[in-house]
Amino acid sequence: MTALNVPPHGGPDLPQERRLVTEIPGPRSREMFARKQAAVPPGVGTTLPVFVTKAGGGVVVDADGNSLIDFGSGIAVTNVGNAAPRVVERVRKQVADFTHTCFMVTPYESYVRVCETLNRITPGDHDKRTFLVNSGAEAVENAVKVARHATGRPAVVVFDHGYHGRTLLTMTLTAKNMPYKHRFGPFAPEVYRAPLAYPFRWPTGRERCAEEAAAQTIDMIDKQVGAENVAAVVIEPIAGEGGFIEPAPGFLPKIAEFCRANGIVFVADEVQTGFARTGHLFACEHEGIVPDIITTAKGIAGGLPLAAVTGRAELLDAVHPGGLGGTYGGNPLACEAALAVFETIEREDLVGRARRIGSIMLPRLRALAERAPAVGDVRGRGAMIAIELVRPGTTEPDPALTAQVAKRCHAEGLLVLTAGTYGNVLRFLPPLVIPDHLLEEGLTILEKAVIEA
Known part of the structure; x- marks a missing residue:
């Protein structure tokens, strides 16, 4: 176009x-x-x-x-765009009807429609569930909650150069100290960091980057943590704040395969990469990755605060009633904006x-x-x-x-x-x-x- x-x-x-x-x-x-x-x-x-x-x-x-x-x-x-016509039209109509009820008190259809759409368009044809929150950090934190609850395991593995948010847990998951973590500790326990396959800076060169980084990650998990103790591996398919690092081709599939073989929830943090940004709807599609849980935010609602956790039904259904949610999560204005974004991406x-x-x-x-x-x-x-x-x-x-x-x-x-x-x-x-x-x-x-x- x-x-x-x-x-x-x-x-x-x-x-x-x-x-x-x-x-x-x-x-x-x-x-x-x-x-x-x-x-x-x-x-x-x-x-x-x-x-x-x-x-x-x-x-x-x-x-x-x-x-x-x-x-x-x-x-x-x-x-x-900052004022996409479909977003403006839908939000303008919704704000005249009602601005909030709290979906956990009296629900509304737009929340359900957003979840249905995400269940359909995210990678994989398995049965999925989605729930809505306010920010990318909140989505990542909830993804870890779900993974820990569903697996009964405590540990989370993340990667060098990763950025996942500014809450206590997501600060812990984030790699960079200044300005995100400096003097904000102590941080959350049971978080372990592995090397990212960073082709430009890999010591033995680009050609060996994927294989060696994956081997080091798997070795670290096996020896330092124990795969049976790991609830989730959380990774950005392209590291955002870390410098738009594309992991060397083959690295992500190797990590996803290891997760599948060991009952570890593979979480793709697509907060920055999602919604057509990389030339696919989601960046993990470039290498055919089907995550167990995918977190989205940023581009989802044309500038209104909204984020989502989408994952395998058996994982999200494992959480007890009342264990997920939040007062503003899936606000009706943001949901209408998201529906307009989905339509705009497709039609244009x-x-x-x-x-x-x-x-x-x-x-x-x-x-x-x-x-x-x-x-x-x-x-x-x-x-x-x-x-x-x-x-x-x-x-x-x-x-x-x-x-x-x-x-x-x-x-x-x-x-x-x-x-x-x-x-x-x-x-x-x-x-x-x-x-x-x-x-x-x-x-x-x-x-x-x-x-x-």
């Missing part, structure tokens, strides 16, 4: 163009940021202190009238659109790597792409250069995000509805910033 096929999002009055009328950030945004600093604790960080007044398609418009190209999508949340072929975005971005970024020795690696799938910046001729991370490139992009009206365990990855998550011309223009800005920096 080309840009010409993408309908206007964010309203017809929102031009799909980069437009700078002040410096970035402008005076009104600076004024509001001063208010933010006086009212909000500094622990709530800000990537780019421009205050948004409107957004849609591939742009965000700030309080000073600047229109910036969006390569962030609110961290993979607004896959269908956003899976195909994600592949189209990847086919534009990856060749240009690989060409950039040929010109700029600091680009050590180019990786990703669909519209989930990253470059890793290093000191030329080495694999030594260069977080200072990464920050400088991001700053230059922001000043030119391109919103980009950084990531990575070492802070040296630029990650790109454009809305799937971004027009091609904005995608190309954003890449030109990025290329200039890398070369000049």
